[in-house]
Amino acid sequence: MASKKILMLVGDFVEDYEVMVPFQALQMVGHKVHAVCPDKKAGEKVRTAVHDFEGDQTYSEKPGHNFTLNFTFDNVNPADYDALVIPGGRAPEYIRLNKKVVEYTKHFVDAKKPIAAICHGAQLLAAAGGVKGRKVSCYPAVGPEVNAAGGEYQDIPVDKAFVDGNLVTAPAWPAHPDWLAKFLEVLGTKIS
Numbered sequence: 001m002a003s004k005k006i007l008m009l010v011g012d013f014v015e016d017y018e019v020m021v022p023f024q025a026l027q028m029v030g031h032k033v034h035a036v037c038p039d040k041k042a043g044e045k046v047r048t049a050v051h052d053f054e055g056d057q058t059y060s061e062k063p064g065h066n067f068t069l070n071f072t073f074d075n076v077n078p079a080d081y082d083a084l085v086i087p088g089g090r091a092p093e094y095i096r097l098n099k100k101v102v103e104y105t106k107h108f109v110d111a112k113k114p115i116a117a118i119c120h121g122a123q124l125l126a127a128a129g130g131v132k133g134r135k136v137s138c139y140p141a142v143g144p145e146v147n148a149a150g151g152e153y154q155d156i157p158v159d160k161a162f163v164d165g166n167l168v169t170a171p172a173w174p175a176h177p178d179w180l181a182k183f184l185e186v187l188g189t190k191i192s
Helices: 016-028 091-095 099-111 121-127 140-148 173-187
Strands: 005-009 032-036 045-052 060-068 083-086 115-118 162-164 167-170
Touching: 005 016, 005 099, 016 032, 016 045, 016 060, 016 115, 016 173, 083 099, 083 121, 083 173, 091 121, 099 121, 115 121, 115 173, 121 140, 121 167, 162 173, 167 173
Parallel strands: 005 032, 005 083, 083 115, 115 167
Antiparallel strands: 045 060, 162 167
């Protein structure tokens, strides 16, 4: 299997599981993952939040771990990467205000490279024009935004993922087994 170089766009209050699990799992199978945050360097940290589903009308939020970035945002050249991962949480809501974040995301959209987005990650995809004409799953509260941006929101179980060509999306972290498995398929990853 050829190792892929994957860019992961994060920010403060990224969802804890949605950054930690794919970051570690993708490396475990041999891929190189660069986790970056606007205005931060390798070795600096972002705060995370744990979003949990406890029977309320929406998720609850608790403090998560600090996540250490392993690459400097200003050193990113999106052309050097094979794929993009966009974790959810509150980070996509505000990092999409950064012009370079949107440019980086648009590069992957336009080049039709593999993209995995989960939960609120669809907010960044929408800002970059990446949902227009696409079927996209995300946290249900982001569904209207997907539809308004020209996509077609897919209301699927919280533990499932949806594939539309190069795009792999899911509602939230309970979908990790399905979301990561489908992303590995899109990447062409073979595990023996």
